[in-house]
Amino acid sequence: xxxxxxxQVAVLKPRMLGTPSSQVEYVRxxxxxxxxxxxxxxxxxxxxxxxxFGTSGMRNVYARCSKNRDTLFEMLRSxxxxxxxxxxxxxxxxxxxxxxxxxxxxKWGCTRRKDGSYLLTMQPSVSASDVMEVANSxxxxxxxxxxxxxxxxTKADEYALDDDIMEELTRRVASWREAxxxxxxxPLSHALYSALGPVIGHFLPLAIPPSxxxxxxDRILQNRTQSFGVxxxxxxxxxxxxxxxxxxxxxxGLHTALANHPNAFVYYSSSSHYSIEKSVRDCDALTGRWxxxxxxxxxxxxxxxxxxxxxxxxxxxxxxxxxxxxxHAESYSIVLLANLGTTFVGGCDDIVSLRQALxxxxxxxxxxxxxxxxxxGFSPCSVRLGVPLLQSKDGIPVVQGVTLSHHKAWGxxxxxxxxxxxxxxxxxxxxxxxxxxxxVFETWLAQRFYTPAGLETLHAYCLAxxxxxxxxxxxxxxxxxxxxxxxxxxxxxxxxxxxxEFHLAPEGPWVHYITMPxxxxxxVVHFVSAVAMWIEQFENxxxxxxxxxxxxxxxxxxxxxxxxxxxxxxxxTIEFVKxxxxxxxxxxxxxxxxxxxxGALSFAAFGKEGALTAVFLVGAAAAKTVRIExxxxxxxxxxxxxxVKLVAAxxxxxxxxxxxxxxxx
Numbered sequence: 203x204x205x206x207x208x209x210q211v212a213v214l215k216p217r218m219l220g221t222p223s224s225q226v227e228y229v230r231x232x233x234x235x236x237x238x239x240x241x242x243x244x245x246x247x248x249x250x251x252x253x254x255f256g257t258s259g260m261r262n263v264y265a266r267c268s269k270n271r272d273t274l275f276e277m278l279r280s281x282x283x284x285x286x287x288x289x290x291x292x293x294x295x296x297x298x299x300x301x302x303x304x305x306x307x308x309k310w311g312c313t314r315r316k317d318g319s320y321l322l323t324m325q326p327s328v329s330a331s332d333v334m335e336v337a338n339s340x341x342x343x344x345x346x347x348x349x350x351x352x353x354x355x356t357k358a359d360e361y362a363l364d365d366d367i368m369e370e371l372t373r374r375v376a377s378w379r380e381a382x383x384x385x386x387x388x389p390l391s392h393a394l395y396s397a398l399g400p401v402i403g404h405f406l407p408l409a410i411p412p413s414x415x416x417x418x419x420d421r422i423l424q425n426r427t428q429s430f431g432v433x434x435x436x437x438x439x440x441x442x443x444x445x446x447x448x449x450x451x452x453x454x455g456l457h458t459a460l461a462n463h464p465n466a467f468v469y470y471s472s473s474s475h476y477s478i479e480k481s482v483r484d485c486d487a488l489t490g491r492w493x494x495x496x497x498x499x500x501x502x503x504x505x506x507x508x509x510x511x512x513x514x515x516x517x518x519x520x521x522x523x524x525x526x527x528x529x530h531a532e533s534y535s536i537v538l539l540a541n542l543g544t545t546f547v548g549g550c551d552d553i554v555s556l557r558q559a560l561x562x563x564x565x566x567x568x569x570x571x572x573x574x575x576x577x578x579g580f581s582p583c584s585v586r587l588g589v590p591l592l593q594s595k596d597g598i599p600v601v602q603g604v605t606l607s608h609h610k611a612w613g614x615x616x617x618x619x620x621x622x623x624x625x626x627x628x629x630x631x632x633x634x635x636x637x638x639x640x641x642v643f644e645t646w647l648a649q650r651f652y653t654p655a656g657l658e659t660l661h662a663y664c665l666a667x668x669x670x671x672x673x674x675x676x677x678x679x680x681x682x683x684x685x686x687x688x689x690x691x692x693x694x695x696x697x698x699x700x701x702x703e704f705h706l707a708p709e710g711p712w713v714h715y716i717t718m719p720x721x722x723x724x725x726v727v728h729f730v731s732a733v734a735m736w737i738e739q740f741e742n743x744x745x746x747x748x749x750x751x752x753x754x755x756x757x758x759x760x761x762x763x764x765x766x767x768x769x770x771x772x773x774x775t776i777e778f779v780k781x782x783x784x785x786x787x788x789x790x791x792x793x794x795x796x797x798x799x800x801g802a803l804s805f806a807a808f809g810k811e812g813a814l815t816a817v818f819l820v821g822a823a824a825a826k827t828v829r830i831e832x833x834x835x836x837x838x839x840x841x842x843x844x845x846v847k848l849v850a851a852x853x854x855x856x857x858x859x860x861x862x863x864x865x866x867x
Contacts, residue, residue, distance in 0.1 A: 271293075284296070292323055427621050440624065445620050456481050459602070463537060469501055469516060471509070471540070508685050514559070537571070538567045546712075554593065569623070576610045586601070604620070605619075612651075668688070671730065679737075695800075740803070
């Protein structure tokens with residue numbers, strides 16, 4: 203009964219947002235829990251709950267929960283079962299003379315308290331028939347079982363969804379099948395396991411025997427540990443458990459490392475998953491909040507353009523921290539949180555090179571934990587687990603801990619795993635002893651689909667598609683960046699409607715495309731064709747008005763789309779905009795830079811000898827609307843700004859017609 207579906211959630215909405223709009227786009231939120239990126243589901247559920255129940259309806263739901271609790275309380279009291287119902291909650295505390303069978307309290311989601319009693323919480327998903335069944339199962343085989351309570355109607359009867367909501371949900375769900383074929387911005391496989399989700403879902407509410415979960419859970423973790431090169435003799439020095447994903451795995455890895463090295467300094471990359479910084483800043487021992495010096499014992503180390511930690515930056519920080527420790531007579535050691543496949547660019551830290559750089563200044567890592575959420579989900583071959591200070595096994599870098607998150611490589615599942623070198627502590631830090639049996643079941647089931655050899659074949663297929671994408675984009679003149687072994691390719695940002703259509707992930711002037719297993723070579727070709735068509739239509743539309751613009755500006759004009767990924771040419775554009783005010787004042791270019799990057803459609807006119815003559819800031823939205831926001835002219839241009847803007851608007855109108863967009867005035 204402590205499991206809730208759908209969960210009750212609440213949000214605080216600033217007044218400045220006004221009344222709810224017809225469309226909400228969830229972009230990013232701060233995560234203060236172990237749920238990680240799945241926190242994004244909360245606001246979506248809130249919107250549906252508000253539409254379905256309303257304020258009075260939510261009160262009625264609470265009242266029904268309270269009535270269900272009171273009914274169960276009276277039923278159990280009539281059987282001489284001791285119960286308490288705290289007035290400030292919907293809890294029910296039940297006490298028995300004898301221990302309740304595990305199968306029974308696990309079935310109903312009870313929490314066993316230290317004093318031997320059991321805690322039930324009456325959630326909105328609990329029906330009146332559930333109350334009757336709980337009472338009868340606790341009552342046991344005594345003669346007179348309880349009948350259904352008089353209020354046995356359900357919330358679904360009283361609060362049916364409106365027809366318009368049902369139609370929208372039906373349409374939206376039907377569209378997902380087509381959208382999934384081209385969804386390329388998030389490392390989530392829409393392949394076999396995801397397709398079977400509706401079938402698998404029927405098994406998850408069933409009671410899974412604890413003995414089965416423990417047996418198969420132990421075997422899965424043992425096999426996983428061995429796959430990272432841990433011998434049978436070393437097995438006792440490593441601990442492993444299931445997690446809810448990267449956020450929990452990284453937190454466990456960090457705190458297990460600190461349990462073994464309490465006074466260590468922690469270093470992580472500027473490209474690391476956000477959960478690492480969150481876990482570090484949550485730790486009072488690392489922030490130095492209670493230390494007399496208030497000095498923190500962690501640092502974010504700069505990464506290069508491909509998401510790899512820069513060894514010189516690591517050495518510089520480590521040397522400075524060691525000197526401080528020497529000055530203050532404190533011990534110094536290093537915990538390194540490395541990456542094998544960063545979230546945006548797929549960067550992999552060169553662990554051997556980082557350690558060698560430290561060794562040249564008489565330092566080394568005491569503990570290395572690797573976040574390999576996507577890459578390690580396919581294959582463990584890039585690292586080996588081993589004792590600290592060991593450089594490699596069979597030429598492969600050795601680390602002391604790894605984080606895996608299966609919802610990326612395998613599909614829509616929430617579990618992951620973490621393995622840590624932990625010879626003294628016995629159990630992993632911050633982890634409860636009991637593992638949710640459904641996590642074990644889900645992992646066991648996924649392994650029936652994906653064998654280790656099958657995953658390596660799958661990764662090779664995905665990497666071939668990534669190489670196809672890179673080659674085709676480069677042939678179209680698109681600037682492309684990538685790490686060779688990664689499935690992530692990032693390139694110059696596209697217009698907002700293309701970002702939305704292909705579910706791309708934008709960051710600054712870039713977007714990335716991840717060739718997950720559900721993306722076929724045909725999907726890659728379709729995407730590149732769409733990119734090529736956009737560029738061709740845009741350039742052709744501007745060429746149509748080039749003669750008129752040349753006449754207006756008094757020189758032959760060449761058009762060029764502003765490409766923000768190029769720091770040299772973009773800096774030149776920024777300087778031009780800053781000095782383009784005809785009254786001699788400097789313009790604020792921050793807003794220009796942001797809008798230019800987001801829209802991807804701003805363009806410039808070049809005149810004699812390639813001189814920058816005019817810049818046109820184009821606003822673009824995912825709703826397929828475009829407009830010329832601002833025009834910036836060189837001081838030498840005699841034409842009026844409005845006249846120049848009208849000619850440029852003709853070109854943009856032509857493009858809008860070709861691409862099916864709406865030109866706003």
